[in-house]
Amino acid sequence: MRILFKNVTLIFPEKDLEEIGDLYVENGIIRDIGKNLSLDGEVEVIEGKDKVLVPTLVDMHVHLREPGYEWKETIETGSKAAIAGGFTAICCMPNTNPPIDNKETVRFIYEKTNKIGLVRIYPIGTITKGREGKELSEIGDMYMAGAKGFSDDGNCVMNSEVLRCALEYSKMFDVPIIEHPEDINLTTEGSINWGKISTLLGLKGMPWVAEASIVARDVFLASFTKGKLHIAHISCWQSLDMIKWGKEKGVNVTCEVTPHHLVLTEDYVKESLYDTNTKMNPPLRTKEDQEALWEGIKNDIIDVIATDHAPHHIDDKMVEYNLAEFGISGLETAIPLIITYGYYKRKIPLVKLLKKMSYNPAKIMGLPYIPLDKNVPANFTVIDISLEKKVEKEKFFSKGKNTPFDGWALKGWPIMTFVEGRLVYREGKILW
Amino acid sequence: MYFQEKAKIMDKEAIKRALRRIAHEIIEKNKGIENIVLVGIRRRGVPLAQRLQRYLKEIEGIDVPVGSLDITLYRDDLNLKLEQPKVGKTDINFSIENKDVILVDDVLYTGRTVRSALDALMDIGRPKTVQLAVLIDRGHRELPIKADYVGKNVPTSRKEQIEVRLEEIDGVDEVIIGEWREE
Amino acid sequence: MWNKKDLIGIKELSKYEIELIIETAVSMKEILKRTIKKVPTLRGRTICTLFYEPSTRTRSSFELAAKYLSADTISIATSTSSVQKGETLLDTVKTIEAMGVDLFIVRHSASGIPYFLAKNIKAGVINAGDGMHEHPTQALLDVFTVFEKKGKIDGLKVSIIGDIFHSRVARSNIYAWNKLGSSVIVCGPPTLIPPYIEDLNVEVTYNLDEAIEDADIIYVLRLQLERQKKGLFPTLREYHMLFGINEERIKKAKKDVLVMHPGPMNRGVEISSEIADSLLSVINEQVTNGVAVRMALLYLMLGGKSDENTV
Numbered sequence: 001m002r003i004l005f006k007n008v009t010l011i012f013p014e015k016d017l018e019e020i021g022d023l024y025v026e027n028g029i030i031r032d033i034g035k036n037l038s039l040d041g042e043v044e045v046i047e048g049k050d051k052v053l054v055p056t057l058v059d060m061h062v063h064l065r066e067p068g069y070e071w072k073e074t075i076e077t078g079s080k081a082a083i084a085g086g087f088t089a090i091c092c093m094p095n096t097n098p099p100i101d102n103k104e105t106v107r108f109i110y111e112k113t114n115k116i117g118l119v120r121i122y123p124i125g126t127i128t129k130g131r132e133g134k135e136l137s138e139i140g141d142m143y144m145a146g147a148k149g150f151s152d153d154g155n156c157v158m159n160s161e162v163l164r165c166a167l168e169y170s171k172m173f174d175v176p177i178i179e180h181p182e183d184i185n186l187t188t189e190g191s192i193n194w195g196k197i198s199t200l201l202g203l204k205g206m207p208w209v210a211e212a213s214i215v216a217r218d219v220f221l222a223s224f225t226k227g228k229l230h231i232a233h234i235s236c237w238q239s240l241d242m243i244k245w246g247k248e249k250g251v252n253v254t255c256e257v258t259p260h261h262l263v264l265t266e267d268y269v270k271e272s273l274y275d276t277n278t279k280m281n282p283p284l285r286t287k288e289d290q291e292a293l294w295e296g297i298k299n300d301i302i303d304v305i306a307t308d309h310a311p312h313h314i315d316d317k318m319v320e321y322n323l324a325e326f327g328i329s330g331l332e333t334a335i336p337l338i339i340t341y342g343y344y345k346r347k348i349p350l351v352k353l354l355k356k357m358s359y360n361p362a363k364i365m366g367l368p369y370i371p372l373d374k375n376v377p378a379n380f381t382v383i384d385i386s387l388e389k390k391v392e393k394e395k396f397f398s399k400g401k402n403t404p405f406d407g408w409a410l411k412g413w414p415i416m417t418f419v420e421g422r423l424v425y426r427e428g429k430i431l432w
Numbered sequence: 433m434y435f436q437e438k439a440k441i442m443d444k445e446a447i448k449r450a451l452r453r454i455a456h457e458i459i460e461k462n463k464g465i466e467n468i469v470l471v472g473i474r475r476r477g478v479p480l481a482q483r484l485q486r487y488l489k490e491i492e493g494i495d496v497p498v499g500s501l502d503i504t505l506y507r508d509d510l511n512l513k514l515e516q517p518k519v520g521k522t523d524i525n526f527s528i529e530n531k532d533v534i535l536v537d538d539v540l541y542t543g544r545t546v547r548s549a550l551d552a553l554m555d556i557g558r559p560k561t562v563q564l565a566v567l568i569d570r571g572h573r574e575l576p577i578k579a580d581y582v583g584k585n586v587p588t589s590r591k592e593q594i595e596v597r598l599e600e601i602d603g604v605d606e607v608i609i610g611e612w613r614e615e
Numbered sequence: 616m617w618n619k620k621d622l623i624g625i626k627e628l629s630k631y632e633i634e635l636i637i638e639t640a641v642s643m644k645e646i647l648k649r650t651i652k653k654v655p656t657l658r659g660r661t662i663c664t665l666f667y668e669p670s671t672r673t674r675s676s677f678e679l680a681a682k683y684l685s686a687d688t689i690s691i692a693t694s695t696s697s698v699q700k701g702e703t704l705l706d707t708v709k710t711i712e713a714m715g716v717d718l719f720i721v722r723h724s725a726s727g728i729p730y731f732l733a734k735n736i737k738a739g740v741i742n743a744g745d746g747m748h749e750h751p752t753q754a755l756l757d758v759f760t761v762f763e764k765k766g767k768i769d770g771l772k773v774s775i776i777g778d779i780f781h782s783r784v785a786r787s788n789i790y791a792w793n794k795l796g797s798s799v800i801v802c803g804p805p806t807l808i809p810p811y812i813e814d815l816n817v818e819v820t821y822n823l824d825e826a827i828e829d830a831d832i833i834y835v836l837r838l839q840l841e842r843q844k845k846g847l848f849p850t851l852r853e854y855h856m857l858f859g860i861n862e863e864r865i866k867k868a869k870k871d872v873l874v875m876h877p878g879p880m881n882r883g884v885e886i887s888s889e890i891a892d893s894l895l896s897v898i899n900e901q902v903t904n905g906v907a908v909r910m911a912l913l914y915l916m917l918g919g920k921s922d923e924n925t926v
Contacts, residue, residue: 320731555654
């Protein structure tokens, strides 16, 4: 296999650099990078600066549902969705059944992943046994088995002492504690953001203070313990302000935002007439929050864009709004959403956006990061930023068809995904 | 579509003469008007009934009660009409029990309106008799219904249309025969 | 004229449509005064009342309205259907629709359910109250009652007192009065006032006297007693002290004020018996008018062309 990428856009997130150039892949290895490369013999040439090559795209927040909820997603369907979405590695959240709160389940994920062999999957273990928020899980044992971070995602660690211990204890492995920030006493029975739209639609609200108050507490705990804290899916400007404060004070805190919080607001719940695909946790917030999140992308208070891919069966969504499950299927729309709304609409440089989906999450999670470089395995994605097409949920590789973006015309789609030397996805087809 | 007038078949005077004659016939047939009540079918039957009341008073010196009947809720063609008719108010604030009810309408055509009106009337009470007075009978009955008092018999084709215009509603008293035509 | 398959909220109605319903209801009310309260208008049409929440008056009101217009009715309440066998809502409704129902009248505790059904079935849907969202026929009968009593529905000052937060009646009334050109003030403890309610073009006050003063209509909401258990206010006693409508408080109001309540009442909590049974109260008229307004709606929604005949 010989492919020559000519006059394409090369992204070097680790160097904050993007440039036009050539890149030559032979048998899965990047053999050359430079200008005006020319080759003899039979070689496939892919040309044009609208072809963007970005290395090691990582989605550090994915729900794969296996073991336990295989009708929603499996490691195999999730793997396919990941490479179709352009990701070379993903981290899977432990809210499975049984949860990933022990070494055996961590190993189960690795074994299954290696058998499927499409995308790299790194498990995240639970912070507490059974995600109950009471006693610490065997963080060390799971770490040594390959868990890359710890989270009770879906549940907030409500007990401050438990979280303090987690932040202290995890220091010896230098792994992040990933918090789902939500004071559940403030969000009881809530379905959408607490505010104008919840009043209009008569739905119980989840106020921003439920999120921001926990973010504040967690930033203080991280400051106090010197632990490594990562805040998942922030959605309101108040959380962002707290994280900014922490970063300015030197607290070891990072955070992520989802594409859907960047693209949608609570108004969409009303416009879609209670479409349950707009129900997510944290809820879609206001225009003001959305603007602040984009600002956080620009000024790097936000480190990571992660999908919070939460596939659900249609039966979980074709029900009363307040009974519907939270979350959307995000892997296969993340890149085009970010290119369309970040690069085209907000004129944010590609390297800034894509760094938050590659180098940054890889560093936070301590994952192997393979840049665009000579004599390394091809571990990159080709995004055609001029390709425009409609989201078709029925064509998702994921079992979860729960997307609010069905039918949206988006621009900038992954067309090739190389994982560790192998071309595993190309233009709608899984190749391996 | 537009309405092409072909001929004026009654003018103000002709309408007046016809109604006065009907008033006389009502008195003659019922041997007085002590037991008579008038009920106009909305909309143009109502002013006609009120005029009949005036003529009856001129002749007999008695005020007979007048009411209006809305038959929308009794129609058999609600499903067929392009536009849903607005429901009007039935306003009969006297008892029709054992009365001789004169039902008044402008044009008698298929008989379906009168059928609806009879049903509507029966839901309100049990009259002794119901008699029908119309200004125009244009034929083409689809039901076994016959008018007791007719202002004018006008033979028509089904394509033709009779328009009764009354001062109270249309600002002018006349009856026109015409046809709806394509542009 | 009328061209809606469904009636889900007052929010979606135009001023003209509200007035058309009221106008039609005037004619319908005449039928209610007859000895024979039945017209053949909706013969052969089938209406299903589907109630996932207990209700006496709304359901009977709809059923009588349908019967007076000669429609056939079936009624399904949670206790007598397969709802309890774990069947999904949509399956239940589709099953009944397949039996030939033309119109569903739905009450459900989940906001938005009428939209969900309207999107997924062919038959029409009337919202008989969904969660905390809307209860359009209640607002329509309220407007009709005021129209009868005051002879007008614009330029009035309407005070809505009580648990605005959880009330679909309040929301529908706010939309209705705003559209008709009357002003609305809402009053209750801050824990029972929803966020951003001012954006619906209403005034907010926590002071009952302020709300009552100059009001043409005092609209008292039912207080769900379980709200107290959730800690939204301390005791029923204190609630009555601060927000209960009684003879003492109403002295501040206009002489010709109307007192309304959607029922069922908690006498002695949000309203005293003396006021509920006084001449100011139109609570019983509201009930009668509910039937007339619902007849008007059923006529407008089902009395016209049926879909099969649509050109």
